[in-house]
Amino acid sequence: MQTIQANGYSVLFGEKEYETLNDFIATNNYSSLFILVDSHTNELCLLRFLSFLATDKTIEIIEIESGETEKNISTCVEIWSVLTELGADRKTLMLNIGGGVITDIGGFVASTFKRGIDFINIPTTLLAMVDASIGGKNGVDLGNLKNQIGVINVPKTVLIDTEYLSTLPQNEMRSGLAEMLKHGLIFDANYWAQFKDLSQTDFADFDSLIHRSIEIKNEIVMQDPTENGIRKALNFGHTLGHAIESYFLENETKKTLLHGEAIAAGMVLESYISWQKGLLTQEEYNEIKKTINAIFETILFEENDLPPIFDLLIHDKKNEYGKIQFALLDGIGKIKINQEVDNELIIKSFADYKK
Incomplete structure (x- = not known):
C-alpha cells in the first residue's frame, strides 16, 4: 500500500515498513527508546512489534491501564515521572503502541516532556488507524470533558500494520x-x-x-x-x-x-x-x-x-x-x-x- 505524505511526516503501510522504521531510528541516533502501551496492547501487540524492531538502543516499556478513564493529566504525570526516573532526555524517542487513548496521551506526553521529544504512533485499533493517530492532535480529557487539554504536534511517522486488528473484538x-x-x-x-x-x-x-x-x-x-x-x-x-x-x-x-x-x-x-x-x-x-x-x-x-x-x-x-x-x-x-x-x-x- 502506498505511503501517504502528511504535513511533516509519513504514514507507512504494511509489514515491510518496519524496515523503514528501523532505518529512521538508526539514522536519527536516538539515545533511548520508550514504548508506551496499555494493559491490552502489552499483552496482545507488543511482542509482534518487538519482533520487527531492530536496534541496539536501550528500550524501556511503560504500561498504563486501558480505557478512556486513564486519559487524564494524572496519568501524564505518572508517565513524565517514569521518563525522568529512567533517564529519558531530549534525544529519547517515544513509540506509542495502542488505540486512540495511547496515541492521544503518548503524543501529548512526548510533546511536553522537556519541551518536546520525538514520537511515533503505531495504532493497533481501527479507530486509531483511521482517525486518532493521524493529524497531530494530542491531548487528554478534563474530567469527563473530551480532549480539553492538548496540543497539535505531528509524530515523526505513523506505521499502519493491520495485523493488529486481529486482536480486536x-x-x-x-x-x-x-x-x-x-x-x-x-x-x-x-x-x-x-x-x-x-x-x-x-x-x-x-x-x-x-x-x-x-x-x-x-x-x-x-x-x-x-x-x-x-x-x-x-x-x-x-x-x-x-x-x-x-x-x-x-x-x-x-x-x-x-x-x-x-x-x-x-x-x-x-x-x-x-x-x-x-x-x-x-x-x-x-x-x-x-x-x-x-x-x-x-x-x-x-x-x-x-x-x-x-x-x-x-x-x-x-x-x-x-x-x-x-x-x-x-x-x-x-x-x-x-x-x-x-x-x-x-x-x-x-x-x-x-x-
Missing part, C-alpha cells in the same frame, strides 16, 4: 468503522456508498478502505492543520457525539459507550439537523439513518438525559463567542462548517432518533 472494529463512514459522508460520496450494504462490501480488500479513509482525513488536515477552517469538517457527528460520550462516561447509571458508538448516534442526529435546515434531502437522511442503524445499536435516551447533554455542548472545542457551532452535511460527500443550531431543533433530532 467486534465492538471495537465497529467503533472505528464510524469514523470511516464519517469520512465518506463529509468528503467522498463514492466511498460512503461502499458501506451502504455491508453484505456487499469486500472485506478481503479492507486494507484499501482503511488507506482511503486515512487519505481523506489527511487531505483535509493538509489544507488546515490548526483547525481554523475546513478541518472542522472532521467534527461532523462529534458535537452531539462527544456530549453523549461524556455524559455516558460520567453517569454511573449508564453503560459507558465506545467513541464510535457515540459518534454514530451523533451522525444520525446531526444528519437530521442537516435535513431540517434544508442541506440534505429526506431521502439522503433516510439512507444515512438506515445505514448507520444497521451497524450500530440504537442508544436509549430518557427525557431527563437531554438537559445534562445540552450542558456539555457548551464545552465543545468548536464553539466561538459562547455559541455552539456544528459541522453539517451539505448533501452526501460535502460539508458546511460553523452552523448555529437552536435547542428546539436538537430536541427534535433526539425525538426522531428514537423512532
